[in-house]
């Protein structure tokens with residue numbers, strides 16, 4: 001059967017090879033192809049901006065935001081709306097045309113930079129010519145896609161910082177010069193170097209977002225988050241955008257409507273600034289892939305602020321909303337650009353007419369162990385390591401997903417000896433955070449730093465421990481890495497860890513399909529990257 005599309009960017013890709021007819025995520029082939037075309041014209045735009053910078057000319061900040069928005073919107077489960085991508089391609093083409101007029105030297109522009117088709121019926125044919133498989137060499141394709149996915153991940157982080165009016169011009173320049181470089185013929189060696197440099201800017205992107213979040217909302221602190229429900233109607237907010245949450249909380253004051261978090265929005269409870277809102281009730285449910293049943297029983301409206309939406313079930317189709325880079329055909333989208341006050345009144349009015357949420361569970365989650373909180377506990381942690389009460393830390397950050405193979409992470413957490421501590425971030429935590437693993441001398445055995453981008457905190461904690469224990473090499477610490485990946489933000493976290501010199505990372509539940517056998521060999525030989533096997537075998541390797 002001919003390929004209608006080709007996408008292999010996430011862990012759930014068909015047969016761990018590639019989605020060729022329709023995405024396992026539900027993305028149809030037309031939307032997948034428009035995403036490919038959008039990435040290609042965005043590379044063309046980046047070639048123009050890179051040339052402009054070389055000529056000493058200024059690139060408008062709106063163009064930087066356009067590039068990161070485009071990359072972010074093509075992340076897995078971010079946007080399923082073909083029309084959105086068609087409009088973005090037209091917008092990019094128009095922007096390129098205007099910027100090209102400012103270039104003194106127009107020589108050597110690529111077809112991606114010059115593409116200016118207005119007949120949208122021809123987009124599908126063009127997309128087939130420029131998609132992932134247009135690169136014939138398997139290793140070059142593998143590395144170019146690895147870099148592209150890393151750039152998608154760091155663009156998501158950059159976009160979250162941008163909405164808090166924080167930008168990093170060097171990061172934008174790197175994203176664009178690298179996108180431009182991906183249009184050129186490059187050797188495997190050159191692409192490996194560019195992969196590591198992408199990791200370096202991954203650290204910059206996470207630092208940018210960490211600074212933006214903590215300067216706006218304070219440093220995350222140890223917090224007990226309720227899991228039950230109240231009697232008021234509620235709005236469920238999911239995704240990662242803390243600015244959207246802030247606007248929603250402001251607009252729901254004294255309305256009689258409570259606000260609950262779902263999945264990756266849980267760590268918002270850890271920030272001091274959000275604790276002042278009396279209607280910020282607690283966390284409802286689990287990770288993104290559970291949304292079909294959990295959104296149905298929530299009973300009230302749901303706001304998806306970033307990637308993590310799946311095809312809405314009929315039971316809640318008329319009460320789910322998207323905003324930002326997220327979209328789904330037929331779902332109401334709340335508009336608003338960077339710096340705009342979004343109007344959530346439609347969602348709030350709907351909530352008032354809905355019953356309160358159906359209770360799924362009782363209890364609480366304890367989290368908030370980002371770098372500042374862990375540094376405050378540093379003396380206790382160091383003492384526990386020196387006394388032998390804590391033998392090892394296991395970083396189990398990353399993503400959760402649908403596949404049953406991910407139950408490995410629950411079993412792994414359960415099997416860990418009582419003198420080990422899990423360091424986590426991202427929605428991977430839902431596989432074990434409710435297990436009640438207890439504490440070691442008052443230090444919880446699961447330290448949740450926050451969202452996937454808060455993996456930055458885990459890196460800072462490792463670097464701090466290296467300093468305290470006066471070690472030469474970060475790999476001499478009693479820390480093992482057993483990371484679960486799903487989408488492209490996990491790719492930039494992985495590249496960032498490699499850039500920081502972390503070795504012997506175990507990645508599961510499968511290695512990425514986009515890594516060719518030769519690229520896997522490079523990662524194994526230089527970084528000791530490995531997959532997972534059984535809990536028993538991996539326990540021997542990772543815990544000893």
Ligand code: SF4
Nearest residue numbers: 007010013019023025
């Ligand atoms: S994002 Fe993942 S599941 Fe969706 S089409 Fe791409 S590889 Fe397939």
